[in-house]
Amino acid sequence: MKVSALSSAEFSERLAGDGIRLATGPFNCRLQSGIPEITAELARLYAHHPLIDDTRFVDFHVAIQPGHGLRRWLRPQSRFIVDAIEPFTPLPRDQSLPMLEWGLNWCITAYSQHILVIHAASVARGNRAVILPAPPGSGKSTLCAALVNRGWRLLSDELTLIRLDTGELMGLARPVSLKNASIDIIRNYAPDAFLTQPVHDTTKGTVALMAPTQASVDAANTPARPAWMVLPRYRAGADACLTPMGSGAAFLQLADNAMNYHILGARGFKAVGHTVDQCQNFSFEYSRLDDAIAIFEQLAGDET
Amino acid sequence: MPSVGIRYAACDALLDALPSILWKSVDEGWVRFDPHAGETLLLAPVTRFILDQLSIPGCQLSEDALIQAVLQEEPDADPAECGTQVRTALEALLDARLIQATSH
Numbered sequence: 001m002k003v004s005a006l007s008s009a010e011f012s013e014r015l016a017g018d019g020i021r022l023a024t025g026p027f028n029c030r031l032q033s034g035i036p037e038i039t040a041e042l043a044r045l046y047a048h049h050p051l052i053d054d055t056r057f058v059d060f061h062v063a064i065q066p067g068h069g070l071r072r073w074l075r076p077q078s079r080f081i082v083d084a085i086e087p088f089t090p091l092p093r094d095q096s097l098p099m100l101e102w103g104l105n106w107c108i109t110a111y112s113q114h115i116l117v118i119h120a121a122s123v124a125r126g127n128r129a130v131i132l133p134a135p136p137g138s139g140k141s142t143l144c145a146a147l148v149n150r151g152w153r154l155l156s157d158e159l160t161l162i163r164l165d166t167g168e169l170m171g172l173a174r175p176v177s178l179k180n181a182s183i184d185i186i187r188n189y190a191p192d193a194f195l196t197q198p199v200h201d202t203t204k205g206t207v208a209l210m211a212p213t214q215a216s217v218d219a220a221n222t223p224a225r226p227a228w229m230v231l232p233r234y235r236a237g238a239d240a241c242l243t244p245m246g247s248g249a250a251f252l253q254l255a256d257n258a259m260n261y262h263i264l265g266a267r268g269f270k271a272v273g274h275t276v277d278q279c280q281n282f283s284f285e286y287s288r289l290d291d292a293i294a295i296f297e298q299l300a301g302d303e304t
Numbered sequence: 305m306p307s308v309g310i311r312y313a314a315c316d317a318l319l320d321a322l323p324s325i326l327w328k329s330v331d332e333g334w335v336r337f338d339p340h341a342g343e344t345l346l347l348a349p350v351t352r353f354i355l356d357q358l359s360i361p362g363c364q365l366s367e368d369a370l371i372q373a374v375l376q377e378e379p380d381a382d383p384a385e386c387g388t389q390v391r392t393a394l395e396a397l398l399d400a401r402l403i404q405a406t407s408h
Contacts, residue, residue: 246331246332247330247331247332248332248333248334248346249346251328251330251335252335252344252346255344261344262342266337266339269326269328269339273335
């Protein structure tokens with residue numbers, strides 16, 4: 001049973017009560033919230049995710065709740081809570097949805113030491129995946145959202161998960177976080193995609209969340225083999241251009257962007273090395289999404 | 305800056321870490337990972353060669369001796385180019401604090 005099978009009244013009641021229990025790839029989450037204004041958009045963002053029954057183990061019990069005391073009425077705030085702990089300072093209440101997504105990312109990063117977690121987007125075509133590690137502002141999420149709306153499967157726009165035993169990528173298929181100019185770019189590029197209303201003045205600027213495609217969520221538990229590592233960089237006016245990257249430079253890119261490489265030690269080193277060996281590695285400059293998509297289609301087609 | 309009259313030797317930290325160092329061959333040379341220091345370095349082949357030469361307890365070698373060691377491995381190499389590569393490698397290893405320079 002999927003989240004979309006719940007009526008809006010049922011969804012609201014569960015969210016405000018015992019919580020919505022759902023699976024996002026390898027993680028089971030229980031979401032609770034006493035902030036009714038996020039309910040409708042949250043239901044749309046997670047519409048395709050499977051609900052899990054009450055007997056299943058839950059990895060993260062998270063909640064977004066209103067601020068304490070006067071903060072309910074004076075410049076209202078939201079608090080992120082995981083397993084009864086508040087790891088962050090509260091944020092303005094209108095940032096509740098982005099806060100939930102940032103908080104879930106934090107949970108995965110903080111608690112998942114059985115997999116290699118890389119700060120990178122990843123998408124797949126068939127069983128082959130492209131990893132897109134890049135610093136903020138490089139156009140990573142924009143490119144990821146565009147690819148997902150042109151037939152690529154979303155694994156994750158923020159955290160790429162690599163199994164230590166098989167080297168395969170695991171999908172999360174959670175909402176894509178779009179920032180600033182990329183919000184309107186993706187609205188125009190993919191008018192059918194669901195985007196939340198923009199939230200202004202966050203630490204990352206204006207943020208909107210894009211719902212993952214149903215195909216991505218349905219296939220979230222299907223692993224993908226890393227086939228390409230592409231370091232994207234948006235540059236206004238640039239022609240789309242892939243440039244081969246040495247495996248040593250690619251290794252450093254993945255290691256630098258890995259959240260738990262040092263914690264995993266030798267296992268992290270081997271996992272990064274294995275990933276680099278499996279991938280063709282490139283840097284990629286682009287400005288126009290259609291050109292970028294064509295390059296990725298060519299990349300995927302060349303190996304079939 | 306490496307110069308005449310100076311000898312190079314491994315830092316204690318390098319020798320202590322030797323048993324646990326992991327290496328991976330890559331297009332540009334080698335990736336060296338020290339799990340205890342949490343340090344990952346990308347080394348050119350000649351840089352690893354020099355590091356290996358110096359990774360013997362008590363070993364101290366001059367720049368000339370290292371150049372000769374490289375030329376012995378690669379007899380066809382241009383000595384001037386080889387000298388440049390060795391000096392670059394020594395600077396990289398000094399910056400990474402894997403080796404130290406001592407005056408004699």
